[in-house]
Amino acid sequence: MWAKLNEDKNAIEEIITTEKVITVNDIKHPKGLFTLWNDTERLEIGIVPVTTSGTHLNINYYNEKDPTYAISSDKKSVVRTIGVKESDKNLSDLKSIAKDKATTDANDLLKGFDWLISRKVTADTAIPSDVITYMAAIRTDHKAINDAIDGASDLDAFIALHTDTYDKAGNLVTEVARVNRWSDNKDVKQYMR
DSSP states (O other): EEEETTTTTTSSSEOOSHHHHHHTOOOOOOTTHHHHHHHHHHHHEEEEEEEEEEEOOOTTTTOOOOOOEOOTTTTOOEEEEEEOOEEEOOHHHHHHHHHHHHHHHHHHHHGHHHHHHHHHHOOOOOOOOOHHHHHHHHHHHHHHHHHHHOOOOOHHHHHHOOOOOOOOOOSEEEEGGGGGGOOOOOOTTGGOO
């Protein structure tokens, strides 16, 4: 990314995000100037690199302000600042989205057993007790996840529900985030289709 500065190099005329043909002082320059020229050569015609300061916020939870651009004190670059919070996302909307996802996740975990339910209805063949136990556990998990989402009193509490806990080294997950914690299907995998 580059910036085109005005003749005095005290104002940004344009932010350039892709290589392109550019006209400076009525002279048309090929797009190769962005790859074949060095920074000193581009500086002579007022084209400077853009560096980035900051990191993007998690867009799942926050609205971010548009980036700001400032010419460096030596006028040899432009600093793009990102990651400035404009506002939190609406907690009520976030809760609704999270509860919809929990319902979708629960349905996805259970749909592999639909054939057993159909077989029970059409041929009165018993559903294995391990499957019944697992399906009940998924419904219990679904309720617990929704209750936790409803119970989040603020955005920080809501984010905590989506955050895994790691060991001291930060390498291994010691506790899966509440919204992603479902009963283990190891005892019923053989019945899934």
